[in-house]
Amino acid sequence: MVHILKRVLCVGVFICLGIVRALGASLSLPSTPYSYTVLDQDLSAALQEFGNNLNIKVNVSTEVKGRIRGRMPDLPPREFLERLTNLYNLQWYYDGLVLYISAAHEAQSRLIVLTPISFNAFKTALDAFNISDERYIVRPAPGDGLVLTSGPPRFIALVDQTLKGLVAEAQARRDPAAAEKPPRESVLMLFRGSSSMVIRDGRPENHYSSEVPHQDGIVREAGTSQK
Known part of the structure; x- marks a missing residue:
């Protein structure tokens, strides 16, 4: 009976430790x-x-x-x-x-440059996304500008993706105009004989006629910056 109780206690301690560590x-x-x-x-x-x-x-x-x-x-x-x-x-x-x-x-070790992210913000994000794992290393170097990370490939990949996301967010906050800048539109001029058609962002717009014939099938690309 005592032996059984000891085993139950050991299993309970093992489970508790597993919950704390994970x-x-x-x-x-x-x-x-x-x-x-x-x-x-x-x-x-x-x-x-x-x-x-x-x-x-x-x-x-x-x-x-x-x-x-x-x-x-x-x-x-x-x-x-x-x-x-x-x-x-x-x-x-x-x-x-x-x-x-x-x-x-296959375990990987990397030195990651944090600038402009602080280590606390980085570690908080890893914890919030349930990426952190105490079996694997995420350790700051003196000065809070570098982090040593070590672990299996999937863990390292998620650490890298988290840092890239934080950096992109920080850059968007510093330069919101760049983040909101609309993509450059695509404009094509499609010539068929003496007529032409404007195709803007994949949608046909207007037809134009010209007395000067053009060779069928020739497509000319133009951008919004071109005149």
Whole structure:
């Protein structure tokens, strides 16, 4: 009885720690044991089947290599995933839609220039979008102008996209006229014999006649800045 109570307490502590650590998108997995019987199977195929059985979209990198040989113990799905991650030197990241699994050697490290964004604004955005994950690094350098980020490819891609979005927003605030400037319209002059037609932004406008014949099928492009 005491042994059972100890196991229950340990599981409870494990779950609590997992909730505290997971700042990224929540990967909701059932707590019931995941029974998976295999004698010899490709690791990538086993991970895809793991996603299929739990109705989770899984993206497995082509760099994930290896085979599962021997019976896997019945574990809760998250522990099953962590076991494979540790045994085969993998990393996983869930972006809220897809579970990305990559080899550890695919991890990337980058120095990111923050200007004109502050680190606090950058980190707040990562947290708000559920991108942050305490397993992976987002660390400011002295001076608040550089950030070191390290993690699997999908995590790094989302960090980069967030920074680009913040920079674009900051530039729009500094120069709203540039953000509201309408795109340059497209104007075409289509000549057919002695007549011509103006096509503006894909829509025909007016017909013109000329005594000077033009060769059929010739199209001349003009812009609004041309006269």
